[in-house]
Amino acid sequence: MAGALLAGGVALTPSSVKATLPSNYITSFDFLSQYLPDTYEKEFERYGNRTISAFLRMVGAELPTNSDLIKWAEQGRLHTKFQGCTTTNAAGLSPGTAIPWLTAGGAACNFRVGQTIFLSEEGGANSNKAIVTAVGADTVAGTVDAFEVAYYEASQGMAAATATTAFVYGSEFNKGAGPMEGSLESEDIYLSNKPVIIKDRYNVSGSDMAQIGWVEVTSENGAAGYLWYIKSEHETRLRFDDYLEMAMIEGVIAETASGALAHLGGSAYPAGTGLANNVGTDGLFEAIEDRGNVWSGGFPTTLANFDSIIKRLDKQGAIQENVIFCDRNFSFAIDDMLAKQNSYGAGGTSYGLFDNDEEMALNLGFKGFRRGYDFYKSDWKYLNQATLRGGIDGGKVSGVLVPAGSTSVYDQILGKNAKRPFLHVRYRASETEDRRFKTWITGGAGGASTNGTDQMEVHFLSERALCTMGANNFVLFKG
Numbered sequence: 001m002a003g004a005l006l007a008g009g010v011a012l013t014p015s016s017v018k019a020t021l022p023s024n025y026i027t028s029f030d031f032l033s034q035y036l037p038d039t040y041e042k043e044f045e046r047y048g049n050r051t052i053s054a055f056l057r058m059v060g061a062e063l064p065t066n067s068d069l070i071k072w073a074e075q076g077r078l079h080t081k082f083q084g085c086t087t088t089n090a091a092g093l094s095p096g097t098a099i100p101w102l103t104a105g106g107a108a109c110n111f112r113v114g115q116t117i118f119l120s121e122e123g124g125a126n127s128n129k130a131i132v133t134a135v136g137a138d139t140v141a142g143t144v145d146a147f148e149v150a151y152y153e154a155s156q157g158m159a160a161a162t163a164t165t166a167f168v169y170g171s172e173f174n175k176g177a178g179p180m181e182g183s184l185e186s187e188d189i190y191l192s193n194k195p196v197i198i199k200d201r202y203n204v205s206g207s208d209m210a211q212i213g214w215v216e217v218t219s220e221n222g223a224a225g226y227l228w229y230i231k232s233e234h235e236t237r238l239r240f241d242d243y244l245e246m247a248m249i250e251g252v253i254a255e256t257a258s259g260a261l262a263h264l265g266g267s268a269y270p271a272g273t274g275l276a277n278n279v280g281t282d283g284l285f286e287a288i289e290d291r292g293n294v295w296s297g298g299f300p301t302t303l304a305n306f307d308s309i310i311k312r313l314d315k316q317g318a319i320q321e322n323v324i325f326c327d328r329n330f331s332f333a334i335d336d337m338l339a340k341q342n343s344y345g346a347g348g349t350s351y352g353l354f355d356n357d358e359e360m361a362l363n364l365g366f367k368g369f370r371r372g373y374d375f376y377k378s379d380w381k382y383l384n385q386a387t388l389r390g391g392i393d394g395g396k397v398s399g400v401l402v403p404a405g406s407t408s409v410y411d412q413i414l415g416k417n418a419k420r421p422f423l424h425v426r427y428r429a430s431e432t433e434d435r436r437f438k439t440w441i442t443g444g445a446g447g448a449s450t451n452g453t454d455q456m457e458v459h460f461l462s463e464r465a466l467c468t469m470g471a472n473n474f475v476l477f478k479g
Contacts (some may be wrong), residue, residue, distance in 0.1 A: 076187030251283030326399030
């Protein structure tokens with residue numbers, strides 16, 4: 001057999017037997033290598049569990065709806081209070097019997113004659129108690145935002161134009177007097193949201209389907225086994241599942257002059273719906289910023305900080321149990337704050353129920369605490385994920401305080417009161433069409449035979465909206 005001439009002029013002569021000779025030693029050969037790579041058939045889970053969807057499933061529920069618009073009513077305040085009221089009377093003057101007051105911003109006054117009110121100077125120490133003698137058009141001012149009072153004290157404490165808060169604490173009438181004039185209707189707050197259509201697609205050509213390469217995988221939902229091209233379809237499904245949750249968290253309603261409204265061909269909703277436009281959806285973060293409470297400027301890292309949050313919650317629904325879903329830095333800040341409450345925290349590690357055993361693994365974290373309310377904390381993977389909220393600086397959200405339990409609201413679609421979790425998802429569904437998580441296959445490969453395209457396409461679709469009820473009980477932590 002003739003020898004093969006390689007680069008460099010060295011002739012190689014194949015041997016008739018398996019003998020390691022200088023004449024048949026191959027240093028470089030591209031077609032088939034003597035030394036094949038030692039490959040691992042199991043895919044290494046480099047980033048662990050990569051999905052982030054679990055938050056809404058943990059704190060809420062999913063309910064069907066068959067409408068383009070979801071509306072509900074939330075209870076208003078039970079008692080009446082007006083802030084920023086002003087009078088033209090100077091402090092120290094004898095009030096006489098008819099002292100006119102104006103509510104701030106032209107708000108229509110719903111005080112009634114005979115009610116007793118408490119007047120408190122905002123940012124000051126002065127206060128008075130009085131009885132309402134006239135309201136609205138019957139007052140000297142003659143406007144709907146005015147009321148007149150007669151003081152129980154001999155002089156007025158607030159100076160002219162001083163911002164004052166007024167609220168009703170009772171009423172008083174003479175013997176034989178007639179009934180209370182007028183009545184108060186329940187103050188309901190009507191809120192709305194709209195579902196958005198979310199889509200995704202995975203496709204693979206027929207030729208690629210014929211080239212099978214097996215990989216052993218363990219998926220995020222706990223399944224394990226061998227996959228080939230469906231590996232990417234599986235990840236598309238997981239990614240879409242994450243989108244369903246993130247769209248409910250990050251969604252916003254398109255503004256009137258926005259490009260998104262023009263791109264999607266949207267229009268304004270009819271008056272009274274509570275929504276400006278029919279593009280976008282009211283997500284969790286936007287709902288809290290519009291109707292809830294926002295803590296900005298760093299983490300609440302002291303008990304004094306949490307006391308201010310607690311006082312705010314006292315003014316809202318006063319829900320006893322709350323969960324703080326936070327990123328890693330906020331979680332550490334809470335741990336450090338609680339550790340400092342121990343008398344030995346500055347110089348040791350004795351806080352918690354420990355015996356300080358030298359062989360014990362020291363637990364430096366806390367699951368929650370009680371101060372007025374019960375606060376539990378949980379790491380929120382979405383806020384830590386480097387490719388999502390965990391990798392940004394501008395508009396950073398470090399946590400969300402979510403009240404536990406459910407609330408009773410009037411569902412305008414059902415036409416009755418219903419118990420609902422504070423957070424829940426409504427998805428479009430009817431007897432013939434369920435759009436909660438819809439998937440179907442098209443194409444001309446992989447068993448599909450819907451058209452002549454030499455590929456298989458897997459389609460994903462959902463139409464849903466998030467209802468954030470009682471947003472005044474939520475706290476968004478920013479920065």
